[in-house]
Structure formats: C-alpha cells, structure tokens
Amino acid sequence: MSLKLSATQIRCFLLLLWIGIFLSQAEPLILALNYGGFTFLGVLGAVFANSTGAGGGVVFMPFFNQLEFSVATSVATSFAIQCCGMTAGALTWWAYYGKLKSTNPTEIQDWQVLPKLIGITVPLSILGVWLVQILPQTFAYFSDPQSLHTGFGIFSICLAVAIFATVLLLKNKPLKSKLEMFDYFALVIIAFVGGGITAWLSIGVGELLAVYLIIRGFNVTLAIAAAVILSAFTVWGGIIFHLVETKAVYWPVVLFAGMGAIVGGVLAKQLVLYFSARNLKLFFAGWVFLLGISTLPL
Template sequence: MLSTLSAHPIRWLLFVVWLGVFLSQSEPLVLALNYGGFTFLGILGAIFANSTGAGGGVVFMPFFNQLGFSVATSVATSFAIQCFGMTAGAITWWVYYRNLGLTKATEVQEWQALPKLTYICVPFSLLGVWSVQILPQFFAYFSDPQSLHTGFGVFSICLAISIFATVLLLKNKPIKLQLNSVDYCALILISYVGGGITAWLSIGVGELLAVYLIIRGFNVTLAIAAAVILSAFTVWGGILFHLIETRAVYWPVVLFAGIGAAIGGILAKHLVMYFSARNLKLFFAGWVFLLGISSLPF
C-alpha cells in the first residue's frame, strides 16, 4: 500500500480531495443517485481524450448541449472535468516517458522531443486562452451560443478529416526525431491559436498539436502524449477565469464526471498500447465526424 502511494502521490491526492468534497456535501448519497451516472460520461470522455490527444470536450460539449446548458456553463464545466481527466492522463504519459529507458530503450530517441514540446507549447497555449477570456470584445462573434455550436461542429469535422489524412501519411514514413526551426515557429502559432480555440470550445489545442506532429512524422504515441500534457496545462490555466469571473461551473456534474475522467485518463494509455495507432485513429476520426455533423444547426 505504501509503495503504491509513493509511486502515484498526485493521483492519490486528487482522490483524497475529491472524497473530501463529496463527503462535505449535505446529502452525499442523494447527490450520488442524481448525478452518479456522469461518472461514466467522464470515463468515456477521458479515455477518448487521453488515447487520441483530443480534448474531452469532444464528448462533453454535445452532451451538455442536449441537457440545455448555457454556453458559459458548458464550457466552464467541461474545463473543470478535464482538469481531472487530462491531469491524470498527463501524469500517466509522463511516467511512461520517464520509464522508457527501462522498458523500451528503442523508443527513447523517438520520445526525446517531449520536454521541448512542453516547454515551447504551454506558455503560448496559456497566452491564447487568456487572450480570448480577458479580451472577449475582440472575439465577439464567438460569444453567441449558436456560433459556439456551429464552430464546434465545423472544427470537429475538420479535425476528423485531418486525422483521416494523417492515417494515410503514416505508411512507410520514417520517424522524425528532432524539432527544427520550422517546427518551432509552427508550434508557437499552433499553441496560441489552439489555446484561443480551447477558450471558446473547451477543445482545440491538443488536437492541433497531435495532428501537426503526426503529419510531420513524429512517433504517433509521442504526439498523443504531448497533446494530452499540453491540454492538461491549458485547462488548468483556463479554469481560473471560470472560477473567478463567470462562476458558471456546474459542480454536481463535475464532482462525478471528474472522478470518472481521472479513471479514464489512467486507463487510456493501456488502450493506446493495446490497439494499433492506425485503427484507433480511424475509429476516433469517424466518431468525431459524426459528432461534428450532429452539432451543426440543421
């Protein structure tokens, strides 16, 4: 038991915090009966998010739309849930990366770009999120609820098409190991724009980074891991605005979907290791495409 605690202290800390919040509720059992089903939504969203690089908002946003949540509540609640799921997934992928030398020495070189990707992308992604949140007057179009759902649908369709394309590009292509000057410039732009999109839709930056890295020929699993880690930092940076300014987080949903997302974030790596990257991407792309179509206003 002690060895398990020492190996995963942050995971246990998150669980203890969740348990304390749950037990502090006036009627925890009633709350569990009313909202416990959201745990499965959290697991599903986090598994897809952490095994593909796409944010959990791909699952949460259409569901919240069907429940009649306002735009602010949908985005804020999705951010809060992803703080659990993407954090759990990011820790899992980072531990995998640190252990590569002990388990899969042949992949060490293919993963050597991960720290640089994190250092470059995180600051500009946060800057993109905060730019949209703090200066909404420059992005007034995206404050309209209909525009949000339309934007989500169009973005999801484009994402799905991009993933289909990357699957075709994976064939017989040598693995790229190093970032060059072109990559640095592209990563800065992708991170800033992706951070802005994430502020509007609760997804974006992870998807753009993963697709870019795959197209450039980097290891597919590395691309997913980098996208998950970047998304984790981004949602933590973005949730501050919703906690302080909008206060639109729907906490009963977060309480149960969040713990589910943490479980899904841990399980996702095993899914990626079990299935081939090609089949996983094809399935995910088809599913995201259908979600994108369903989000369009017709």
C-alpha cells in the same frame, strides 16, 4: 520508478480529496442518487480525450445542452471536469515517458522531443485562453458561437481526412524525432490559436497539436501524449477565470463526472497502447471526424 510512484501518489491524493469533499456535503447520498450517473459520463469523456488528446468537451457539451445549462456554465463545468481527467491522463503519459527513458532506449529516441513540445506550446496556449477570456470584445468578430462551431467542425473534418490520407500514402515513411524550424513556427501558431478556441469551446488545442504531429510524421503515441499534457495545462490555466470571474462551474456534476474522468484518464493509455500505429491513426482520425461533425450546427 520514482516518477511512477509520484504519479501514483498524486492519484491517491486526488481520490482521498474527492472522498473528503463528498463526505462533507450536506446530503451525500441524495447527491449521489441525483448526480452519480455523471460518473460514467466522466469515464467515457476522459477515455476518448486521453486516448486522442482532442478533449472531452465534445462528450460533455451535448449532455449539458440537454440539461439546459447556459453557455458559460457548460464551458466552465467542462473545464473543471477536464482538470480532473486530463491531469490524470497527463500524469499517466508522463510516467510512461519516464519508464521509456529507463527501459527502452530504442523507442525513447522518438520521444525525446516531448519536453520541448510541452515547453513551447504550454505558455502560448494558456496565453491564448487568457486573452480570449479577459478581452472577448477584441475577438468579437471571431467569437460568434455558430460561426465558430461551424468553422471548427469543418476544419476538424479536413484534418481527419488529411490523417486518413497519411495512413494510405505514407505507409513506410520513417518517423521524425526532431523539430525543424518550420515546426517551431507552426507550434507557436497552433498553441496560441488553439488556446483561444479552447476558451470558447473547451476543446481545440490538444486536437490541433496531435493532428499536426501525426501529419508531420512523428510517433502517433507521442503526439497523443503531448496533446494530453498540453490540454491538461491549458484547462488548468483556463479554469482560473471561471472560478474568479464567471463562477459558473456546476459543482455537483463536476464532483461525480470529475471522479469518473480521473479513472478514464488513467485507463486511456492502455487503450492507446493496444492499437498498432496504423490502427491508432485510423482510430484518432475517426474520432476527430466525429468531433468535427458534432460541432457543426446541424
């Protein structure tokens, strides 16, 4: 109960903070007329991001391209919006985990691994983001925008196909609830590499973690919750560079899209819990497939 109250208090604080920032603007009504439409974009992006763990950048980036944002502005602004939406989603999923511990001793067995997943992946993901941001020349061979988008798109499509296959071939396989030695090794690679990809695309690490856990046979809702929480920590780690170094965040868009993202981050859990495990896998695989298509430079 206290965990749920804590999450609610933080959401209320964020809402009050947003109202204060909005009212402090020189011409808040004109600002709302010009950028209020981004609120819906924030809701849409956060709903998909927090119901799949794959990140909302795939929704935001095409709109930013239409606005002719630079690459740095697009990535920085996407990071800032996700700091709002993924944080709201992470708090919501963590509160759900706390509720399971106190009310559902059967299902919580599948979720006991959540703290360990977060403890392993978060530091390495943030390290991956920081290394790419601070030392981009070290990864110059891998950081060509077109080749990276192409590689990530193809990889996402392959992962989606793999999830579809698990739905068809592993219908009655019991859920895993413990990490094996192979999982520890894989999680280290996924978190570090995914963090680096996220630094370039503003998406990546959450998708990779969720797909891996689903394919390995863990609870699909757990996989999404872990991916959302990891993504939230990752974007907070990554936004520091853009605040201090690039200063490329486009704040008028963040003000309204961020508010919408907070709403979407809270609502997403209900969407996930509405689906059965099988249908949730299909929904997730479909989203990852579309994400892969969208990142291909067609």
